[in-house]
Amino acid sequence: xxxxxxxxxxxxxxxxxxxxxxxxxxxxxxxxxxxxxxxxxxxxxxxxxxxxxxxxxxxxxxxxxxxxxxxxxxxxxxxxxxxxxxxxxxxxxxxxxxxxxxxxxxxxxxxxxxxxxxxxxxxxxxxxxxxxxxxxxxxxxxxxxxxxxxxxxxxxxxxxxxxxxxxxxxxxxxxxxxxxxxxxxxxxxxxxxxxxxxxxxx
Amino acid sequence: xxxxxxxxxxxxxxxxxxxxxxxxxxxxxxxxxxxxxxxxxxxxxxxxxxxxxxxxxxxxxxxxxxxxxxxxxxxxxxxxxxxxxxx
Numbered sequence: 614x615x616x617x618x619x620x621x622x623x624x625x626x627x628x629x630x631x632x633x634x635x636x637x638x639x640x641x642x643x644x645x646x647x648x649x650x651x652x653x654x655x656x657x658x659x660x661x662x663x664x665x666x667x668x669x670x671x672x673x674x675x676x677x678x679x680x681x682x683x684x685x686x687x688x689x690x691x692x693x694x695x696x697x698x699x700x701x702x703x704x705x706x707x708x709x710x711x712x713x714x715x716x717x718x719x720x721x722x723x724x725x726x727x728x729x730x731x732x733x734x735x736x737x738x739x740x741x742x743x744x745x746x747x748x749x750x751x752x753x754x755x756x757x758x759x760x761x762x763x764x765x766x767x768x769x770x771x772x773x774x775x776x777x778x779x780x781x782x783x784x785x786x787x788x789x790x791x792x793x794x795x796x797x798x799x800x801x802x803x804x805x806x807x808x809x810x811x812x813x814x815x
Numbered sequence: 816x817x818x819x820x821x822x823x824x825x826x827x828x829x830x831x832x833x834x835x836x837x838x839x840x841x842x843x844x845x846x847x848x849x850x851x852x853x854x855x856x857x858x859x860x861x862x863x864x865x866x867x868x869x870x871x872x873x874x875x876x877x878x879x880x881x882x883x884x885x886x887x888x889x890x891x892x893x894x895x896x897x898x899x900x901x902x
Binding site: 669792794 | 837
């Protein structure tokens, strides 16, 4: 009986070793670096796509603009159109500058003279937390409170760049009590730019 | 791209619906490949990468054209109003 037990245990042990060698053989690499790169690729593939705040960029839904009565785009008469008693081209401007790592919001008068400026860094978010949508929203809420104090309740918004704060900063301005008339994209895009910096090594 | 400020790439907000306005703006800019160009020019694209990308885009365009033609062929209708009640 005892003999049998030993025999069987040895057998199972051999079987286990066999299994190990078979299953492990798939992960044999000549260098550690190669395996590391693969692991990183797998990890990046499993991660959710990074939010850039560009909701609706990829959507291909049927254009609802044609059925709409209200006009969505400016024309030649827009500049003199009154909003809350102020012509469109004399409304204060809110510039939002978004980057992957930070969001800077400044409020200027209609000539472009800056009056208020806040960024996620000034707001108290440091390091990687600066580049989040929550930081952008908090910054927008605080700057809009200051703008309301100045008596600027109706504004136009100009957004520049792509990043997590793009949508949430605009939402935050509205939550802070500002009345947003229009949203403009001011992202600098060139088809023949000077040579950019070299690619990041991942 | 320099354009008249607050005339180009501008969308009005209706009924305080900021999200809808942003979605329209983002969709148009995405379709016109302005965001793609912006993302592409953050870092230098090596010539071999440009060639690969351009070739891939060409192949994709050819495939899409053929596929659209096939779909239109399968969906063709021989009647006065092709899809009654859909206007």
